[in-house]
Amino acid sequence: MAKEKLEQRKQTLFGIYESPTYEEILEEYSKEFKRYIVPKGENIFGFWMQTLADLELLDLELQGLTDSYNIDPVNRVVEMEGDFEFIRKRIAHLETVKKKKTLYTEFIDLYGDTNAYAFHNLYPYKGKFYPRVVRTLINAFGLKEGNLILDPFNGSGTTTHEASLMGVKSVGIDITPMGVMLAKLKNELPHLSPNDFDFSLNDLVDIISSIRNKSWTHPNKTIENLMLVIYFDTIDAFARTSRYNRKGKEGLFVEKFTYMKKCYEKLMQIKENWGLNFADAEIYEGDVLDIKNNYPHFREKFDAIITSPPYYFSIDYVGKDKIAYEYFGIDMKKIEAKYLGMKNSLPIGKYGNVPSRVALYYEDLKASIENMFWALKPGGKIAIIVGDSTVNGRKIPTTMMTKKFCEEAGFKFKKLIFNPLLGARNRAIRGESIIICEKSS
Ligand SMILES: C[S@@+](CC[C@H](N)C(=O)[O-])C[C@H]1O[C@@H](n2cnc3c(N)ncnc32)[C@H](O)[C@@H]1O
Known part of the structure; x- marks a missing residue:
């Protein structure tokens, strides 16, 4: 081909010539693709x-x-x-x-x-957030060994577990006994020794039957609770789908236990290779609205708060853990009644034209943010992860209300990051926002 003709065809999408051959397209594509996947x-x-x-x-x-x-x-x-x-x-x-x-x-x-690394995948607790976001915020806030983090809606303990992995101490509070059990386990499991996980197939089959008879105990409470959590998860998985029928409950229980044992082994391997020191977390069953009365020593104690309150009626948090509560003989209604927005019967404040149940939720959310302000040191940072749910086709503007409550409580608003939930099944929640504020020193 004449040189000038070639030159003419150079101004194209591929930076080569106007009509590349099929092979040329593939070659160019693979270069682009490589650049994207393996950046230099x-x-x-x-x-x-x-x-x-x-x-x-x-x-x-x-x-x-x-x-x-x-x-x-x-x-x-x-x-x-x-x-x-x-x-x-x-x-x-x-x-x-x-x-x-x-x-x-x-x-x-x-x-x-x-997301499912270390013990983050212990149990599918509803409303669990991404450990990567917690890691990011701990970094963003410049937290180091010697600092202290609070999550007053700690749920299954994503904040406290990720903080531990990063060597930063933390306190987690949650209203649900199941959340507390899970968060405690995530805190304790990394401290077990390898032979604590030594169970034969027969042992495991015996354990599942003694859990069924409610006679299961073990001298090591962490192991006792781990087996219970695996059992609850097994039974729940069975109730939801027939996919596991062939394995049988025993088969699935053994599989889940083996998975947790592998999680432990991998964590120990990383701990050793990287010379990590895991920090301890304190986990409490409690109500964020009673924090001043029940934990007066928490006043201005924390360097940072990383938390996610329940989104207004978006998830049936307690329902998921029915099996566990039945096992322990705990009345779920009593737990649900302590949930944010469930205690009072008439809202006192004014929250615009929202249904009164939403107003009650906002009232509690506001009070919980005031309590967080009280618990934070001057100069401390807070990140609240919230989402707007849609109820009966109406958007409940929780994100903006949360920002407003933060400012009313005395926080200085710093940043809002909207994180779309790609592929989320619950279409009512399109994404969530991270609201970052500071308490002036
Ligand atoms: C969005 S979830 C948090 C989940 C958590 N980030 C995790 O990764 O598991 C909200 C949590 O708030 C808790 N909660 C609701 N009302 C509460 C209250 N009044 N005091 C403390 N915790 C409460 C619920 O039990 C639930 O675990």
């Missing part, structure tokens, strides 16, 4: 970064972890200065730092999941 650089984006929110979260993390940085979103790389070994152990949105795998990447490579 020392500090590269995690492949799990999908949305603008991820970019904002990366930016927040870098503010807390580095001396200086520059994000190049097109090439999916970061330039930065700081303590690279520390950043590598901490950061949640980079796959490599100085060409070496980050600890977070190691977790997801070993567990094969971006």
Whole structure:
């Protein structure tokens, strides 16, 4: 082909010529694809970064972890200065730092999941949030060993577990006995020794039958509770689908126990390879609205709060744990009655044109934010993760109300990040927002 003709055809999409052959397209595509999947650089984006929110979260993390940085979103790389070994152990949105795998990447490579690492996947507690978001916020807030975090809606303990893995102490409070049991377990399991998990197939079959007879006990309370939680999860999984019928309940119980044992072994492997020190968490069953009375020593005690209140009527939190509550003989109605927005019968304040049940929820949400302000040290940071639910086709503006309540309580509003929930099954919730505020010193 004449040279000038070739030149003419160069101004095209592919930067080559006007009508590339099929093979040329494939070759060019694979180069583009490679550039996207394997960016060139020392500090590269995690492949799990999908949305603008991820970019904002990366930016927040870098503010807390580095001396200086520059994000190049097109090439999916970061330039930065700081303590690279520390950043590598901490950061949640980079796959490599100085060409070496980050600890977070190691977790997801070993567990094969971006969220179900360590003991985060112990039990499918409803409304559980993403450990990566907690990790990001701990980094963004510059929290280190010696700092103390609070989650007053700790649920199954995502905040407290992730804080422990990062070597930061924390306190978790939740109204539900099941949440408390799970959060305590996540705190205790990393301290077991390998032979605590030594159970034969026959042992496990015996255990399941003694749980059924309600005669199951074990000298090690952590093991006792672990078996119970695995049992509740097994029975619940059976009740939901016939998929497991062939395995049988015993088969599924054994499978779930083996999975938890593997989670333990992988965690110990990472702990040793990375020289990690896990911090302890204190877990309490309690009501965020009674925090001043029941925990007066919590006044201005915490460096940061990372939490997610129940979203207005979006999820039947307690219903999921029916099997556990029946086993313990706990009246679920009594627990539900203590839920945010369920205690009073008539709202006192004015919250615009919302149904009175929503107003009651807002009243409690406001009071809980005031209590969080009370518990935070001056200069402390707070992140609240909330979502707007849609009730009878009407949007309940919880996100904006939460921001307003934060400002009314005395917080300085800093940032709101909207995180779309891609592929969420519950269409009423399109995404959630992270509201970040500070208490002035
Ligand atoms: C969105 S969930 C939090 C889940 C948690 N982030 C996790 O990862 O498991 C909200 C939690 O608030 C708790 N809760 C509701 N009302 C409460 C209250 N008055 N005091 C303390 N906790 C409450 C619920 O039991 C539920 O676990």
